[in-house]
Amino acid sequence: MTSSLKSTLNWFSAIVGAVIALQAIYVAMAGGWDITLSRSWILCGAVIVALLNNLLADKRLKSGDLPSGPFKVALWAFDLLLIVIFVIATLKFIEIMRLIEETLFEYETADIAIAFAGVLVLLETTRRLFGLPIVIIAALGILYCLYGEYLPGFLNHSGFSLNRSMQTIWYSFQGVYGLPMGVVLQVVLIFVVFGVVLEGSGASDALIRASVALTGRTRGGPAHSAVVASAVFGSMSGSVTANVVGTGSFTIPMIKRRGFPAATAGGIEAAASTGGQIVPPVMGAAAFLMADLTGSAYTTICIAALIPALFYYGSLFASISIQAGASGIEPIPKSERPPLNKQDLVACLLFVIPILTIVFVLVMGRSPALAGFWAIVAAVILGGFNKRNRENPRVIWEVLKKAGRACAWIIVAVGCIGVILGVLNLTGLGLAFASVVAEFSEYSLFAALLTTALAALVLGMGMPTLPAYLIIILVLGPVMQKLGAELIPTHMFVFYFGVLSAITPPVAIGAFAAAPIAGAHPFSTAIAAVRLAIVGFIIPFIFVYEPSLLLVGSFDLESFVRVSVSLAFAIWLINTAMIGYEGGNLGSIERSLRALVGVGLLIQVPALQMGLLVIGILIVIQRRMQARRKDTQKL
Known part of the structure; x- marks a missing residue:
């Protein structure tokens, strides 16, 4: 049963992913379609693909073993629940955006709860793909909306309820479904x-x-x-x-x-x-x-x-x-x-x-x-x-x-x-x-x-x-x-x-x-x-x-011309100083000198750059002449 379920989920994920790719080709050829429907359903499809390709049941436990038996089925059920929640949140977004276009609308507690659940699913999906750093920043942002009124200095604001926060983050084109998503x-x-x-x-x-x-x-x-x-x-x-x-x-x-x-x-x-x-x-x-x-x-x-x-x-x-x-x-x-x-x-x-x-x-x-x-x-x-x-x-x-x-x-x-x-x-x-x-x-x-x-x-x-x-x-x-x-x-x-x-x-x-x-x-x-x-x-x-x-x-x-020549010499001097080689091994003094001149050439002061260019050229010429003398002595 579990193998057939996994196979079904893989096929479903593949089909949804293929649809996302095909719609990208269609939009490029024929132009965009309704922004409410396109942004919401494509994000929903992306979350489904991401979750099904990163199932908790496929993660190894601390013991190094994969989950098995009822525990594995429970993990699959949890991931499927996350998908259901996000689909419901997507449908609610579409419904409310249509109502806002037609009339004044007052949000109910259930609307805000669904939006918040959708955001949580989005954050969990992001965590599985990219780790905690960006998710922590987003979570702290939501907490900041709710409790920023208690913070000092430039962080202080008048305070926003969860209702108002979700209206901007989920039920608008200023948050999750904003301009970056459209671009x-x-x-x-x-x-x-x-x-x-x-x-x-x-x-x-x-x-x-x-x-x-x-x-x-x-x-x-x-x-x-x-x-x-x-x-x-x-x-x-x-x-x-x-x-x-x-x-x-x-x-x-x-x-x-x-x-x-x-x-x-x-x-x-x-x-x-x-x-x-x-x-x-x-x-x-x-x-x-x-x-x-x-x-x-x-x-x-x-x-x-x-x-x-x-x-x-x-x-x-x-x-x-x-x-x-x-x-x-x-x-x-x-x-x-x-x-x-x-x-x-x-x-x-x-x-x-x-x-x-x-x-x-x-x-x-x-x-x-x-x-x-x-x-x-x-x-x-x-x-x-x-x-x-x-x-x-x-x-x-x-x-x-x-x-x-x-x-x-x-x-x-x-x-x-x-x-x-x-x-x-x-x-x-x-x-x-x-x-x-x-x-x-x-x-x-x-x-x-x-x-x-x-x-x-x-x-x-x-x-x-x-x-x-x-x-x-x-x-x-x-x-x-x-x-x-x-x-x-x-x-x-x-x-x-x-x-x-x-x-x-x-x-x-x-x-x-x-x-x-x-x-x-x-x-x-x-x-x-x-x-x-x-x-x-x-x-x-x-x-x-x-x-x-x-x-x-x-x-x-x-x-x-000045910047290009200076940068080219700086690149060569810094690289030879870091590796310690140019036609032969470089001593610590010469490496330090090359590093100093190379870094100096990066400072955008024309007079300084011109002077250091002369020094840099002399350093390279001296090294080449020294290498030739060694080659001559070997012969």
Whole structure:
């Protein structure tokens, strides 16, 4: 009986997930439908999929054993009860929203109780997917609504009953079903589906083969191929864990075989996969969300993201090359390099053409959602030329199931963020917190940036990037702009730290996904990933102070050249100082000097940068001359 019940639940979950994915495609093609029905039922479907894929009966007990017998059935009954409660809460939301449109409405105790139960189910679902941190924040927000009148200082408000709180959080478009949910359903989901379709078509396999062939001559070899593959695939998928598992299962073992330590191999993949979300043109769907929030053209966002992304991955390449040199790793012998044959070149079209399709449709002035739709059409057609797909039509069903699960995860996270936004809208805490940050920062932009970066890292832990970006930019974005930051650099700054939270301890979800594949400790893998990606934590501060790096807004060619050259030298000096190698092992004094000059080059004072550039060039020249003398002596 239990096995048949489990099978039935799995099928039901798969069908609901497939429907969510199909409706995302339909909305992208034909436009949205009634917001009350769409937002409520899609969230309801997402909760059902999430709960059925994370049943309590499937969790191991403290003893390490799975529940069995009557206890297991009781756990299933509890999960089914949660689903029933959420369906009832969804129906009640639809009923009351219709009544509000037609007449004045007075909430009854039962209405509030149902709404509160729905919120609790949403929080429990979020906990199973993403852990406690974001759930604790949402729960504290609800308590703050109820008891904030007893708190001191800027936290104090007039006090709101549970009735009034649920009216905003559940029975309105200012909370769970608010604007972020609408943006995700209309713009983001189609690109989540696109990433899964592209992976299912075999594009990721072709991408990895091409990356390995192109980087075979470098010292890093497979490590550099992981960087290339993860940059491209990560931009399309928007999921760090999917990127790590999808490309890492192939690249991490290769990196280890080349002689890199296990933690470093996992860290390389985690850092490369995380950075995929900052790479245009898709940026894990963030480009379209950012364009919508800033009122900027999509092409403007892509141009702004280009140079920082190149610096991020350039730094990864440099760090890997230096590490390979320090470990005595040589390039892969030519005889062992897999050649790119005609079949591989044709296979590369599986990911090249869909990306070009997105760019073409957007340049034609059509919506991002429609661009995602046609990209999926292109990916499906090209996938049909793959013999493996033709022989296994079931791959379509598997892709729809996987896409539905990926969409459900994002939707549940945004629903939980909606609880927090409802609290902020009701209590005015967002404005109060923003004013306190401004006072705490003493009108210092740098202090505000540090506060914002920390908040983004904390809120992003274990969460998808887009929801973390949404909540921070809505609360702290105005403060940064008030203190002098431009609009697009502000959004980019928050987004970068939301992305980098995936490799930041203690949660570091990207590193935790890479560690088992590498056979390394998750925390060691996270430390390695942060060290490799250290420039990613620095770049956002630079483009806030020097927006010219983004090529948009107040662009100045002289500033752009100065900042770019300084940053390039800083990247090289800091990486060689951290690893302690450049053509030979570096002494402690030289490492310290390189670190000081590298950090100094990041300070946006033109006169200081010019002086340190001269010193940096002399340091590099001196090291190269010393290495040549050693080579001559050996001969």
